Amino acid sequence: MILTITMNPSVDISYPLNKLIINDINRVAEVKKTAGGKGLNVTRGIKYSGIPVLASGILGGTTGEYIQKQLDNDNINYNFYVTQHESRNCIAILHEGYQTEILESGPVLDNHDVDIFLRHYQKLLSQSTVITISGSLPQGFPVDFYTQLTEKANKHQIPVLLDCSGKTLIAVLKSKDKPYLIKPNKDELKQIIQMDIDENDTSSLIKALHHPLLNDIPFVILSLGQNGAFARCHNQYYQVSIPKITVVNPVGSGDVTLAGLAASIHENETVEVMLKRAMTMGMLNTMEPQTGFVNMANYDHYYRQVNVIHIIEK
Ligand SMILES: Nc1ncnc2c1ncn2[C@@H]1O[C@H](COP(=O)(O)OP(=O)(O)OP(=O)(O)O)[C@@H](O)[C@H]1O
Numbered sequence: 423m424i425l426t427i428t429m430n431p432s433v434d435i436s437y438p439l440n441k442l443i444i445n446d447i448n449r450v451a452e453v454k455k456t457a458g459g460k461g462l463n464v465t466r467g468i469k470y471s472g473i474p475v476l477a478s479g480i481l482g483g484t485t486g487e488y489i490q491k492q493l494d495n496d497n498i499n500y501n502f503y504v505t506q507h508e509s510r511n512c513i514a515i516l517h518e519g520y521q522t523e524i525l526e527s528g529p530v531l532d533n534h535d536v537d538i539f540l541r542h543y544q545k546l547l548s549q550s551t552v553i554t555i556s557g558s559l560p561q562g563f564p565v566d567f568y569t570q571l572t573e574k575a576n577k578h579q580i581p582v583l584l585d586c587s588g589k590t591l592i593a594v595l596k597s598k599d600k601p602y603l604i605k606p607n608k609d610e611l612k613q614i615i616q617m618d619i620d621e622n623d624t625s626s627l628i629k630a631l632h633h634p635l636l637n638d639i640p641f642v643i644l645s646l647g648q649n650g651a652f653a654r655c656h657n658q659y660y661q662v663s664i665p666k667i668t669v670v671n672p673v674g675s676g677d678v679t680l681a682g683l684a685a686s687i688h689e690n691e692t693v694e695v696m697l698k699r700a701m702t703m704g705m706l707n708t709m710e711p712q713t714g715f716v717n718m719a720n721y722d723h724y725y726r727q728v729n730v731i732h733i734i735e736k
C-alpha cells in the first residue's frame with residue numbers, strides 16, 4: 423500500500439465569476455468544494471491507477487470533517503491525526519481568464535502535535551510499500567520535519583518520494599537521510615541550486631541535476647510543464663518529451679505526476695515505463711477542469727505518445 427502524507431490539507435473552494443468587482447459584492451452561483459492539498463491530489467492519482475493507497479497527515483474541525491467526507495465519497499482510505507484545530511480553506515476566484523487565489527495558512531500547531539503525529543506515522547509504516555510526502559508544513563512545525571519522516575521510512579527501507587520546496591526541501595537535502603526521489607519543477611530546482619537552467623540545453627540540465635545538493639538522491643525528476651521532463655536516475659540521464667495537448671487546468675499536474683511515479687515504483691517498473699507513466703498522468707490532469715483529477719480512459723492514447731530518450735553522458 424502506498425502511504426501519502428498531506429500535513430496541511432484544505433477545502434479548496436472555486437468561485438467562477440464573469441468579472442471580479444473590487445470593493446463591491448460578487449455573487450457566485452456555481453461553487454465547487456473539494457478536498458485539497460497537494461498530497462490529496464497525489465492520493466487521487468494513485469487511486470485512479472488502481473493501487474491501494476492510504477492518505478494521512480493532520481486535519482481538524484468542521485473543515486477537517488468535510489475533507490474526510492469528500493474522501494469517503496471518493497472511496498479513498500485515510501487515517502489522519504485529528505486535532506481540535508480547524509483545517510484551512512483555500513479559495514480560487516476564476517475570473518476573466520485569471521485565477522486569483524486566497525490561501526489560508528492553516529492552523530498553528532506545536533511540538534505536542536509533532537510528537538503525536540510522529541507516533542501515528544510510525545504505526546502506518548509497517549503497511550507501507552512507498553511513501554509520498556507533498557506540500558507545505560503546518561505553522562509551528564520544525565523545518566526538518568520531513569527529514570524526520572524520511573529517516574523513519576529509510577529505517578524500514580521504504581522509498582520516500584518528496585515533493586516540497588524552499589527551506590523544507592533544503593533541510594532534507596542537507597541531512598544524511600535522503601529521499602529516494604524528488605520531483606521539483608524548474609523554479610523549485612533553481613531556488614535550491616541557485617543557478618540558471620536552460621531547459622533546451624542538455625548540458626545545462628545535466629549540470630543542474632549533478633549539483634552536490636542532489637548527490638545521493640537516486641531519482642531526481644525535473645518536471646518541465648509542456649516540455650515534459652528531464653531526469654537523473656542513479657547516474658543515467660533521460661529526456662522525456664510529450665505531445666502537444668489542449669490544456670484546461672494545469673494546476674496539480676506535478677502532484678498527479680508524483681502519483682504516477684509512486685505507482686510505478688510500487689509495481690517495480692523500469693525507468694522508461696516509470697517516466698512515461700508519470701508524464702501521462704500529468705498530461706491527463708491538465709485536460710480536466712478539476713485539480714487532481716484524471717480520465718484514465720485516455721491513458722493508453724497519450725502514453726503511446728510519450729518519448730523517453732536515454733542520454734549517454736559525454
Ligand atoms: N501545459 C502542459 N502541457 C502538457 N503537459 C503538461 C502541461 N503542464 C503540465 N504538464 C504535465 O504535467 C507534468 C508536471 O507538470 P509541471 O512541471 O507543471 O509540475 P508542477 O509545476 O509541479 O505542477 P503543480 O505544482 O501545479 O502540481 C509535466 O511534466 C507534464 O507531463
Ligand SMILES: [Mg+2]
Pocket residue numbers: 585607676677
Ligand atoms: Mg509541483
